[in-house]
Amino acid sequence: MNTPLHRPVCDLLGCRYPLVLAGMGGVARAELVTAVSRAGGFGFLGMVREPVAxxxxxxxxxRAAGVERFGVNLIPAGTDPALxxxxxxxxxxxxxxxVGLFWDVPAPLVGRLRAAGLRVVCQxxxxxxxxxxxxxxxxxxxAQGVEAGGHVRGAQPLHALLGELTPAVSVPVLAAGGLADGADVATVLALGAQGAVFGTALIATPESFAHDFHKQRLVTATAADTLLxxxxxxxWPPGxxxxxxxxxxxxxxxxxPFTGTRTVIGEEEGRPIYLFSTDSPLRSMxxxxxAMALYxxxxxxxxxxVVAAGERLTQIVADAEALLAVDAMPAAEAARLSSPACFAADADAQYMGEIGREELLAALDELLEAERAGARVALHTANDAPAELTPLVRAIQHDEARWCALLTQSIQRLGGTPSRRTGDFYAKAMAIRDLPARLAFLNRGQRWVVRKLQALLPRVGDARLQAGLGAMLTAHEANIARVAAALDG
Incomplete structure (x- = not known):
């Protein structure tokens, strides 16, 4: 399919875009799955502990809505064995x-489903x-990062988990945890995932089966309002x-919550809803x-x-594609130009100007590793930042994600393989516990990128790449000024 977002997992699942509705119990029902599917994504029905009927x-x-490719999510550990x-x-x-499975990896069950001809996706x-x-x-x-809403299996931030997990397996990996927009999609693709899973962003839609109370709380909340x-x-299983x-x-x-006493605080079709249960507010409750779990x-x-699911997905697609589609070159031409044979013959003369292909690829990889490190630093810093600084740090994280996408696509267009490494800057920055000091260190990293770009740009002959790197330089200079002003304040 002719979209910058297409990945092999799209063929596996049968969707246009690698954007997946999480199989949220109670919330992800036919109406929401249908809306996501019609917008080109893939949807899981959240059927944990639901009766067969x-x-x-x-x-x-x-199926009556015309959707042929979809999934059903189950959670064996949270379900009575007979059911x-x-x-x-x-x-x-x-x-x-x-079939989607979560919380444990029941190998016999996976084998049984596969033997019956069903695809299996494990979170x-x-x-x-x-x-x-x-x-x-x-x-x-x-791969579910600790930023995810609802039940969280692991303890690692998503970006760190992807960095370790994607090289360790050969099957496609989707990313989940704290994702909300197109910049997030571009980021996880640059980190090796083949797609993104959305939960919270799709609860806040008219089609989700969540109660309006839950949706409105999401609309007014910030990241700092969430906790594990x-x-x-x-x-649910203990712990x-x-x-x-x-x-x-x-x-x-x-x-x-652990006295053992059960207090009824709600009702759903004759079923009691208990205080401290895992039930979240639904339309039918x-x-x-x-006092319920507001995931x-x-x-x-x-x-x-609260935005229609199709509209939200369309915006995510547009934003992600804008970040990934560095040039408007037809796909066939891009493939021709990215072939090693083509570059061996004429890349230096036609595209690279004064810098050779290998040297340019090395420079872009170095910048990619730095931008990936900067994106991770900004992501984790935003979670710790006071409310007045969160929008600034989040904006920097989105910018870094954008440049990760640009650099990744540029390297691929030049026939190279983008580095999966994260620069050493990340560990050094995160070792700084004082937030203003970490932001000042982040600014020094941004200045390093500016110096690299200033040295590189005059040597790049390709107009498209030069325009992209020029925009990257301008954005870094603006962010340096914004962070300096915030620190001065």
Whole structure:
């Protein structure tokens, strides 16, 4: 498919864009899956602990809407074994195209689903889990960073996890955790993922089955309003952390979650909703929504309105493609020009101006490693920054993501293989605990990039690349001034 976003995982799943709706229990139902699919993405129905009748009805509704490629997400560890067995039998009988699994890696179950002709995608939180899932036969993986809303399996930030996980497996990897927009997509693609998984951003849509109370809380929240807690634990294995918006439960105003006493705070179609349960507010519920689990990832601060799922996905696609499509060259011509034979013959003369291809590739790789480090520093610093600095640091992170995408595409267009390394700058910056000092160090890194670009630009003869690097230089100079002004203030 002629889109800069296309990756092999699109062919595996059967979608135009590698943008995936997370299989959020209760929230991701037929209406939302259909909307995401029509916009070119791929959707998982969130069917954890749902009765067989509901699974059949939701699958039928998706298919009645004309959607052929979709998935159903189950969580074996959080489901009664008898119900899980019935769910699996149903999915096989319905010939559901893809099954998503989370929380553990049940190798026999993966093998059974694969033997029945179903694709299997496992969400994992560590390299060890990723290897186990691949060995069990998973067709693809979702690498979930600690920034994710809802149940969080691992303990690593997404960018660090991707850096370790993508080289360790051979199956496609999707990224999840704190993602909200096109810049996030460009970032995870540059870090080796083949696509992005969205949860929070798609809860805040008319099509999601979340209650309006939950949606409005997302719209007004910031990343600093989220936290990891084990307070919401009923219906789930012990010791499972969830990322939620702070509320009366997380502030300790509702008592001790682990006394064993069960208090009913809501109802759904005759089913009681208990205080401290993992249930989040749904359209079909009544009760004390404020005290329920209000799941949200750290990307919530960039969700400022309830927007139709198709519209939100279309904007994400447009923003990501704008970052990835460095030039408007037809795909066939880009492929021809990126071939080693072409470059061996005429690249230096036609495209490189005064700098040779190998030297240029080395310079772009060096910049890519630095930008990737800067993006990671900004991402993690934004999570720690006070509210008045968060927008600035987040804007820098988006800029760094944009330049990661530009550099990656430029290297690929030149027939090179983009480096997967993250520059040493990241570790040095994150070792600085004092936030103003870390920002000052980040500015020194930005100045290093400026000096490199100033030296490189006069030697680049390719007009498209020169324009992109020139924009990168201008943006870095502007960010240096903004951070300096913030530190002076």
């Amino acid at each position: 509901r699974i059949r009805a939701e699958v039928a509704a998706v 899980l067995g019935a769910q699996i039998e149903t999915l096989i009988a319905l010939a559901v195209p893809v 994992v939180g560590s390299v060890d889990e990723a290897r186990a899932a691949e060995a069990a036969g998973a067709d693809a993986l979702i 807690t084990e307070d919401f634990h009923i219906n 499972a952390k969830v990322r939620v918006l702070a509320n009366s439960v997380t502030r300790g105003e509702r008592g001790d 009544t009760g004390d929504f404020e 949200a990832g750290t990307g919530v601060g960039r969700i400022d309105a």
